[in-house]
Amino acid sequence: MFGKKVVLLERHSVVGGLNSFYSKKGIKFDVGLHALTNYPSPQSGKSSPLLKLCRQLRIPLDSLDLLPQSHSRITFGTESLRFDNNFEYFVSQVEEKFPKERDRFQSLLSKMDEFPAYSIDAEELSTRDILKESIMDPLLSEMLLCPTCYYGSARKNDIDFPTFVMLFDAIFKQGLARPEQGIRAILKPIVSKLRELGVKRMMKSPVQSIRANGSRISEIKLENDECISADFVISTCGAVETEALLEPSGASSASTEQGCFSIMESIFVFEGSPRDFGWDETVVFFNDSKTFSFGEPEGPIDLRSGVLCMPENYGAPDPGSRESKVRITHPARFSHWTGLEQNSYESEKALWEEKILQQGLAYLPEGKNQMDAFKSKIILRDTFTPRTIKKYTDHTNGALYGSPQKSRDGSTAFENLFLAGTDQGYVGIVGSMLGGIAIANNRILRPD
Numbered sequence: 348m349f350g351k352k353v354v355l356l357e358r359h360s361v362v363g364g365l366n367s368f369y370s371k372k373g374i375k376f377d378v379g380l381h382a383l384t385n386y387p388s389p390q391s392g393k394s395s396p397l398l399k400l401c402r403q404l405r406i407p408l409d410s411l412d413l414l415p416q417s418h419s420r421i422t423f424g425t426e427s428l429r430f431d432n433n434f435e436y437f438v439s440q441v442e443e444k445f446p447k448e449r450d451r452f453q454s455l456l457s458k459m460d461e462f463p464a465y466s467i468d469a470e471e472l473s474t475r476d477i478l479k480e481s482i483m484d485p486l487l488s489e490m491l492l493c494p495t496c497y498y499g500s501a502r503k504n505d506i507d508f509p510t511f512v513m514l515f516d517a518i519f520k521q522g523l524a525r526p527e528q529g530i531r532a533i534l535k536p537i538v539s540k541l542r543e544l545g546v547k548r549m550m551k552s553p554v555q556s557i558r559a560n561g562s563r564i565s566e567i568k569l570e571n572d573e574c575i576s577a578d579f580v581i582s583t584c585g586a587v588e589t590e591a592l593l594e595p596s597g598a599s600s601a602s603t604e605q606g607c608f609s610i611m612e613s614i615f616v617f618e619g620s621p622r623d624f625g626w627d628e629t630v631v632f633f634n635d636s637k638t639f640s641f642g643e644p645e646g647p648i649d650l651r652s653g654v655l656c657m658p659e660n661y662g663a664p665d666p667g668s669r670e671s672k673v674r675i676t677h678p679a680r681f682s683h684w685t686g687l688e689q690n691s692y693e694s695e696k697a698l699w700e701e702k703i704l705q706q707g708l709a710y711l712p713e714g715k716n717q718m719d720a721f722k723s724k725i726i727l728r729d730t731f732t733p734r735t736i737k738k739y740t741d742h743t744n745g746a747l748y749g750s751p752q753k754s755r756d757g758s759t760a761f762e763n764l765f766l767a768g769t770d771q772g773y774v775g776i777v778g779s780m781l782g783g784i785a786i787a788n789n790r791i792l793r794p795d
C-alpha cells in the first residue's frame with residue numbers, strides 16, 4: 348500500500364498458516380478457528396484491535412459477517428463461570444461464585460488496566476505470581492488462567508503477564524465471534540488485496556536458507572535454488588525456525604528457547620445442530636479438578652483439561668442446520684506422535700479420538716446420557732496431532748505458540764531481518780496480524 352515491492356514466500360500450497368482451511372469428503376474445515384477474539388464491543392469502540400486491523404488492511408468489518416458467540420463457560424470440576432460478549436456478565440459471575448474475591452478481583456482489573464501490556468517494553472512478569480498476590484482463592488486464579496493459557500501461552504504452567512492481559516481483554520472484555528463463512532472470509536479479501544497491489548505471492552516455495560553478511564541479510568535461498576534479495580525481510584515462521592535457516596549457521600549468536608506446547612484436536616461432524624441435544628454454548632474450557640496444569644504432557648495426550656468448541660453456536664440458532672461440528676482440543680506430546688510408525692499412528696489416533704469424545708461430551712449438559720445418540724449422528728471424524736502441525740507449518744516441536752522468549756519489537760541480530768506474529772509475542776489471528784502490521788509500519792515504513 349505504500350510503494351514497496353513485496354514478495355510473499357509460503358511453503359504450503361494454501362495461505363493462512365495455523366489458521367488455514369481444507370476440505371474432506373466435500374466438507375469444509377477451518378484448521379484453527381474456534382473464535383475470532385476481540386469482537387468490537389460498544390465499550391471497546393474505535394480502539395477495538397479488530398476494527399484497527401480492518402482499518403489498516405482496508406477491509407470493511409461488515410464484509411466478515413461476524414456472528415457473536417451465544418455464551419461460553421469455564422468449568423473446573425463442579426464449579427463454572429459463564430461469559431458472553433458483555434463483560435459485565437462475566438464480572439457478575441465472578442462476584443456471584445467468588446463473593447469474597449469481589450474487591451480483590453476489581454483491584455486485579457485495575458492493575459491490568461494500568462499495566463502497559465501492549466507496549467514493546469512490557470515486562471514479562473509471571474501471571475501466576477501476580478495472581479498469587481492479587482487473589483486469595485486459588486480456584487479463581489486457576490479458572491482465569493485456563494482460557495488465556497489455551498489461547499496463547501508458550502510457557503509451562505504459566506503465561507507472561509502482558510499476554511495474559513491482552514488475551515483477557517480479547518476474550519472477556521471484547522469477546523468472541525466467528526465469520527459466517529469461517530476463516531476463508533478473512534483470508535479471501537487479504538489475498539485479493541495482495542493481488543490488487545501487485546504483491547508477488549509464491550506458494551509451495553519453502554525458504555531453505557537466509558544468508559547473512561555481517562550485520563545484514565543479503566539473500567534468501569528457496570528450496571528450488573532460486574535466490575531472492577531484499578532490503579528487508581520479515582519472518583513469521585518463528586524465532587527458532589528463523590535461526591535454523593540462517594547461513595552460515597551460527598551467523599547469529601542468539602539461541603532462542605524452543606517452545607514445546609502442542610495439541611491434538613478432534614473434530615466430529617454430525618447431522619443436525621448442537622441445539623438438538625440441548626447444547627447451546629459456544630466454547631467450553633474444562634478442567635477435571637481445582638488445579639490447572641498446562642504444558643507438554645508426559646503421555647500422548649493430557650485429558651485432564653481441554654477446550655470444546657461448537658462453531659454452529661455462533662449467531663442465532665439456525666433451525667435448518669443440517670450439519671454441525673464439535674471440536675475438542677487437548678495438550679499433546681510432540682515426541683510421542685512423531686515417533687510412531689504410520690500404522691500405529693493411525694490406530695493410536697483413532698483410540699484417543701474416542702477417548703477425547705467420551706471425555707469432552709461429559710462436560711456438556713446430559714452429554715454422557717446422550718453419547719450413543721450423538722455418536723449415531725456422526726458423519727465424519729477428523730483428528731490432527733502435533734505431527735500434523737509440524738508437517739503443515741514446520742513449527743519446531745509442533746509448538747502452537749512458538750518460543751517462550753518473545754521479541755516484541757521484532758528485532759533480531761540483523762538490522763534488516765524482523766520477526767512478526769507469534770514469536771513477536773502477539774498471538775491468535777488478530778494479534779499475529781496486528782503484530783505484522785506494526786513491524787511493517789514501525790521498522791520498515793517509519794523506522795525510528
Ligand SMILES: Cc1cc2nc3c(=O)[nH]c(=O)nc-3n(C[C@H](O)[C@H](O)[C@H](O)COP(=O)(O)OP(=O)(O)OC[C@H]3O[C@@H](n4cnc5c(N)ncnc54)[C@H](O)[C@@H]3O)c2cc1C
Nearest residue numbers: 357358364365379380381382553554584768769775776779
Ligand atoms: C487448532 C488451532 C486452533 C486455533 N484457534 C484459534 C482461534 O480460535 N482464534 C485465534 O485467534 N487463533 C487461533 N489459533 C492460533 C492462530 O492460528 C495462531 O496464533 C496464528 O496463526 C499465528 O500466526 P503466525 O503468522 O505467527 O504463524 P503461522 O500461522 O504459524 O504462520 C507461519 C507461516 O510460515 C510458513 N512457513 C514456515 N516455514 C517456512 C519456510 N521455511 N518457508 C516459507 N514459509 C514457511 C508456514 O507454512 C505458515 O504459513 C489456533 C491455532 C490452532 C493450530
